[in-house]
Amino acid sequence: MTAVRYGDVAMRTRWIGAALASVLLAACATTGSPTGIATNPPVPGGATSSGKASSSAGPASGARTVLSPLGLNIRQSASVSSTRLGTAAQGAVLQVTGHTDQNGGWYQVQGQTVSGWVTADPTLTAAGQFTQYSSQDRQFSALYPQSWTFAESPANVVFHSTAADQTILARNAAHVADFGASGGGGFNATGQETVIVCGVTANLNEYTHSGAPPASPAPGTPGPLALLAQIRLRLDATHALALDFNYNTAADLDVFSAFYNSMTFPFPQCQLPAPASPSPT
The missing domain is CATH 3.40.1000.10 (Mog1/PsbP, alpha/beta/alpha sandwich)
Structure with missing residues (x-):
């Protein structure tokens, strides 16, 4: 049986294992949006993002899709120690509005309800929009x-x-x-x-x-x-x-x-x- 889905939470949770259940409940939460837009609400008092965004073209614009099965943290500024405003699930599409090279590189992004910063690690997001393929037969x-x-x-x-x-x-x-x-x-x-x-x-x-x-x-x-x-x-x-x-x-x-x-x-x-x-x- 093969299915093409956005945000196959039940299957992904089962595959990744019980040891990550608490992480996945936060990382893979969606609202059923077919585009996988992250909708996690910001933490109280954390709606304003900060950081110096570049005005260059290229990485500082366009859509990026979250690749990581665990999802990706959206932070208030371009640092892993910054306040976490929400989590974008795998398949979530984020609009890039800025970029900085500081702290290894970060994108300033806009989700459906959350604005903030995500790491520019190329293994965690990719430019463009994607569709999810899931197959129990092909595992x-x-x-x-x-x-x-x-x-x-x-x-x-x-x-x-x-x-x-x-x-x-x-x-x-x-x-x-x-x-x-x-x-x-x-x-x-x-x-x-x-x-x-x-x-x-x-x-x-x-x-x-x-x-x-x-x-x-x-x-x-x-x-x-x-x-x-x-x-x-x-x-x-x-x-x-x-x-x-x-x-x-x-x-x-x-x-x-x-x-x-x-x-x-x-x-x-x-x-x-x-x-x-x-x-x-």
Whole structure:
């Protein structure tokens, strides 16, 4: 059974585990708004935000969507020690009205009822608006761009842009070895970095297509493009998940990053908070 939902509170609470129940009750509270706008009321006397916002374009404007399954604190000023005015749930859309580089970088934002500051950590929010995919059969949940769509088959689910060739291919198996060799025909390895996907540590491997440019695949088909990124996740002794991102430019990796940073799945690593940061700032 597959569902596309905004704010699937019951499922997310069950997947993340009872140890985080008290956190999730605050982080995932919504009012049923289809856009996931945060509506947590400000604390008494805390309605006014402070901090010096930049007037630059780029990060200081537009919508950003909360990626973190635990939600994201909205603070009175650009500091983790500042008063918390509310919490934006995963999928909440915040309008950016300013930006500062102080204290590691913060966005000044406007929610439905709360104005304040959120950390500019790129693993916790992403530019644009997103839709939530949740599947009990495939045992994961993730956010994908609102302008994308997806198609399922017995073997996989393909998320794809409706305006370009990029695709994210998700496959399940019993073991990582079942996915076969990494990379693909005509691709050369160009880089590797360590990523953490809902508590599971894995490598993100990047590849570049060599030789003649690959032919454009049919729309929605996860065919080869100029670049390929892969993640292989061992979820437990008998469950694994493969993510393949076909794309054309390095800037496109932001879409893939938002996808895996928003993922949850019902396995032990994902049910426990990260030791260094049990709650988003």
